[in-house]
Amino acid sequence: MENSPDPAPSLLEVRGISKSFGAVRALQEVDFTLRAGEIHALLGENGAGKSTLIKVITGVFPRDAGIVRLGGEEVAPRSAKAALQAGIATVYQEVNLLPNLSVAQNLFLDRQPMRFGIVREGEMRRRAKALLTDFGLDIDVAAALGSYSVAIQHVTAIARAVDLSARVLILDEPTASLDRHEVEILFGIMRQLAKRGIGIVFVSHFLDQVYEISDRITVLRNGRLVGERETASLPRLELIRMMLGRELAETTSARASAGEHRAREVCASFENYGKAGYVAPFNLELRHGEVVGLAGLLGSGRTETARLVFGAERADGGQATVEGAPVRLQSPRDGVRHGFGYCPEERKTDGIVAELTVRENIVLALQAKRGLHRPLSRREQDEIASRYVRMLDIRPPDPERAVGLLSGGNQQKVLLARWLATSPRLLVLDEPTRGIDVGAHAEIIRLIRELCDDGLALLVISSELDEIVTYSDRVVVLRDRAHVEELAGEAIDVGNILAAIAADSVAVALEAHT
């Protein structure tokens, strides 16, 4: 970006790092160089080894071979604490701070301001407040972190790391649960830090963000270094080829015309459905073979709508109808009984059972649906598991591996497989492509279209407007916990969605002018 042509001195040098987990060779002789004052994107498919490289650098995993130099001196931290002391602060992919501690304690854990051996609670809160203000958050820092949304927890984790980063800041998919506005703020702060000479490593599957923020890019594939480039001189297609090792198949299947869908049968409909203080009453019709996208800012009521539809939250008014018959959706069980599936946003807390194998995780919902007295035979389980492992390209393709050992993106795929295996009539997907690499991303979008063609009704939440536009037959736009607009057919484009999201603020802005 605004770097002078003479290369800045290298701050962090990683040479010949190898790391195996049993038979899995997660990293093989990887080199990586971070200069002072640069923002360096570390990219690769799910399972390429990005998170592993980060954990090896910061001493969370011992390394099998290779050296790490920080500011010219060899370092070998043996724990996250040691890495912190050396000046390397990290937000790991599985961020989750400590929900049982207050926000302030989380920010200052193990480095609280002290006087006479006693934590200065007031001073700590004041500093916590100031720190979060930089990130545009004004919350009660004395409250337990667990009482806040995932996004706020994520911002807190980033704020902590930023505050701790003396020389190097590493962010492993920091933007996965942030909305556009929060991403802007984070980028602003990253730029400031870089100006101060701090080196920043940034992992993300959002290529737009990579091009917006990074100076250089390092690509890993299957645990090996593919190459290092200047962002400005690396065309996007070339980058994708580096990551995948092949061309990306054309994915944007044309949407069927809206008229055709008018004739489709209604799968489920919701009339005046809502819950006070949660989502304003809405009307929603979901038809077989149709994708309805839910767009809106974070906190606009998208996830809330999905939870109402599935029965995870009880409506306090309105009527739900499935295949023409009125039904009551009081619990997720009701949802499952009526053939609904729900893939939540937070895979770690709401879905994946880390200790179970890929196979067991995939058949979990199907087994629950059939009831315990009709167990799936091992052969059926194997068959189902290997089908989805193939279909979603879950890597490594071993159904007997514990899900907790898979990379983040692959865990997401397992969760998706679990619901697909129940052959639902209606599938609700909350941010299905979060944390999923470009290759699998395209696969999932293709899959969504295919499922639809088989008659499934889909309700998909996504912050990626381009993506929503690609697969939706109709798009419902939410704002301030209410459904404000429904777009169909030709009207679906990013501009219109943005206009609907922003309509309010534009009105406010206009008022302010007069």
Place this chain on the structure above:
Amino acid sequence: MKGLPPVLITAIVLVAGFALCAVQFPNIASTRVVGNLLTDNAFLGIVATGMTFVIISGGIDLSVGSVIGFTTVFVALAIERWGVPPLLAFVAILALSAAFGAAMGAVIHVFDLPPFIVTLAGMFLARGASFLLSTESVPITAPVYSTVSDFALRMPGGGRLTAIAIIMLVIVIGGALLLHLTRFGANVYALGGSRATASLMGVAVGKMTVKIYMLSSLLAGIAGIVFSFYTSAGYSLSAVGVELDTIAAVVIGGTLLTGGQGSVIGTFLGVLIQGLIQTYINFDGTLSSWWTKIATGVLLFAFIALQQGLVALARRPAAKRAGAAT
């Protein structure tokens, strides 16, 4: 702050229980009875303080009862048979118990073993060792013992606040300050939230584990000395099963058995509730003292059910707040 609602409930149960007892036996509401209650439960209050740290950090320490037993035997033999000055004997046994706890903590951390198993082994070890030292009860006649036993602060109303009750109160207050006001205390909660996360956030999890079990055993050692003052004897069968009373007091005091939440004050109230039940049974005179166990069991059950309810409740508003805050 942390775990306040459960603590409040414990306090209400205690006050209500006390009021009920006082209605039936007006004599209970006197400083004399309260003083005795504190004295009788001094050793329990001390070990329970240590256990609170362990349980909040997500662990458990089953060895404390045996450490108390071993301590009484060691102290009695050292003073009476080996002619060691009492003070030196105390220092030696405290060093020994601290080392014992540190070793258990180290084993738990280094070999990544469940605390339940390691401290269970510690329990057998310490109990076995005390039998090796002596199988019979050894009376202690040293003059310090009678001096300390006679010492007491007079309370208005004729009650006596004995030396061992004072030691217990000091330890409870010290423990509360350590848990709630220091970095060490915050790290204890952090470990209970999630060991893996705490480690990623830079907490020295290994050192913390060693220190926490060391603290628990050290306090069990002090409790053992206090117990020897209380009974003026050392006996290898003393304090059998005390680890369970201790865990019960901690849980009744509102500490989450799964870790991450709780308070020393709550534990102290839990100890008092158990003491109150015992006192009631003594006053009644016709009830078997085993009713204490039954009442404790019922209370435990009620508190665990209550906590599950609170946890479930805490989950619900989380979703609402989540939206409102963005």
